[in-house]
Amino acid sequence: MPTHTERVRPTVTDEAIDAVIAAGRTEREDVVRAVQSSTDVAFTWDYERNRIPLAKLYEKAKHSQWNGTSDLPWSTPVDQEAVAGQVDGGTTAHRFTALAQADGSPLKSWGTREWTRFAVESQNSTLSQILHGEQGALVCTAKIVETVPWIDAKYYAATQVMDEARHVEVFSRYLDEKLSGHYPINPHLQALLDDIIGDPRWDITYLGMQVMVEGLALAVFGSIHQMTTEPLLKKLLRYVMADEARHVAFGVLGLQEYYAQLSAPELRERQEFAYEAALRLRRRWFQPDVWERMGVDPRPVVRIMLESPPRAEQVFAGMLFSKIVPNCRKLGLLDAGDGWLRARFTELGVIGYEHAVDTGEDYDTFDEVAKDRARSSAGAQPR
Numbered sequence: 001m002p003t004h005t006e007r008v009r010p011t012v013t014d015e016a017i018d019a020v021i022a023a024g025r026t027e028r029e030d031v032v033r034a035v036q037s038s039t040d041v042a043f044t045w046d047y048e049r050n051r052i053p054l055a056k057l058y059e060k061a062k063h064s065q066w067n068g069t070s071d072l073p074w075s076t077p078v079d080q081e082a083v084a085g086q087v088d089g090g091t092t093a094h095r096f097t098a099l100a101q102a103d104g105s106p107l108k109s110w111g112t113r114e115w116t117r118f119a120v121e122s123q124n125s126t127l128s129q130i131l132h133g134e135q136g137a138l139v140c141t142a143k144i145v146e147t148v149p150w151i152d153a154k155y156y157a158a159t160q161v162m163d164e165a166r167h168v169e170v171f172s173r174y175l176d177e178k179l180s181g182h183y184p185i186n187p188h189l190q191a192l193l194d195d196i197i198g199d200p201r202w203d204i205t206y207l208g209m210q211v212m213v214e215g216l217a218l219a220v221f222g223s224i225h226q227m228t229t230e231p232l233l234k235k236l237l238r239y240v241m242a243d244e245a246r247h248v249a250f251g252v253l254g255l256q257e258y259y260a261q262l263s264a265p266e267l268r269e270r271q272e273f274a275y276e277a278a279l280r281l282r283r284r285w286f287q288p289d290v291w292e293r294m295g296v297d298p299r300p301v302v303r304i305m306l307e308s309p310p311r312a313e314q315v316f317a318g319m320l321f322s323k324i325v326p327n328c329r330k331l332g333l334l335d336a337g338d339g340w341l342r343a344r345f346t347e348l349g350v351i352g353y354e355h356a357v358d359t360g361e362d363y364d365t366f367d368e369v370a371k372d373r374a375r376s377s378a379g380a381q382p383r
């Protein structure tokens with residue numbers, strides 16, 4: 001029996017490491033990726049506006065549009081090392097202290113210069129994945145316009161297509177003008193987007209994108225927004241998060257009604273999808289491509305991180321599940337059937353988040369665009 005001062009280290013297999021770094025993944029592919037999808041496109045002849053919460057959300061979305069070109073202070077000079085230092089622990093590397101000191105760590109010799117470069121690369125990578133995820137949202141919401149059978153949902157989804165186009169535009173511009181490099185899409189994110197787009201069931205697009213990927217996006221945006229003082233990035237994130245709060249609300253409103261009519265076996269398929277998606281999203285945290293770009297073999301690094309998860313990984317997982325678990329509860333997915341999803345989230349130790357407050361609760365409170373407009377019409381400077 002280990003004493004309480006000894007830490008029990010899990011055995012990490014080569015397969016577990018392969019799964020994290022997506023070994024065998026194809027290297028960068030052509031500029032255009034084609035994904036097969038065969039989905040019924042739904043016309044409706046029922047134009048009755050009888051889904052009141054969706055109609056209200058649509059009105060809100062029309063009022064809260066903003067312009068990524070003129071509403072953000074693009075002339076702000078950005079010192080990327082300073083921003084990366086705030087967001088990624090930068091020169092202090094405290095995020096990875098234990099990793100750097102572990103037996104066999106290839107990072108033992110790293111000093112301030114390497115950790116600063118790592119923080120910059122990590123930021124390039126994170127913003128690149130956000131950009132790719134936003135394009136996924138753009139494509140998915142265009143698909144929802146086609147496939148959802150309700151007119152109020154088609155109207156709302158059309159506003160979200162515009163929102164997501166704006167998000168792709170502003171993150172792409174930030175990467176090009178203020179940061180120092182792009183990364184290809186993470187294989188776990190790509191696999192999830194392929195599954196979402198390729199699935200013929202219209203609700204899977206909602207569940208995968210509006211609940212799972214948007215949940216991750218909100219977790220990442222919230223943490224960067226909290227840590228950075230860079231005024232352009234901060235305002236960009238405030239505005240994007242205001243839109244995302246509506247998007248999560250749309251996902252929950254749309255699926256609550258539909259899932260109330262599904263059978264237990266049908267719900268079980270949705271539970272399994274949600275669980276697999278959550279695991280995939282969690283894996284993208286390890287950033288093997290950043291270690292590679294730093295000239296470090298990612299395998300020993302990932303092994304050490306799996307044996308002793310860094311505190312920052314636990315914080316990230318906490319943020320992710322604090323968005324996903326409450327929404328699964330609202331959709332009835334936690335307890336549907338024999339409570340399969342509740343059991344899985346309990347095993348992962350994340351069921352405690354089921355009552356966490358998330359931005360989908362009250363999207364009005366998060367409308368930073370409306371707040372800035374009210375301030376400027378009252379003669380005050382927007383933040």
Ligand SMILES: [Fe+2]
Pocket residue numbers: 134137163164167244
């Ligand atoms: Fe978005």
Ligand SMILES: [Fe+2]
Pocket residue numbers: 137164214243244247
């Ligand atoms: Fe979104």
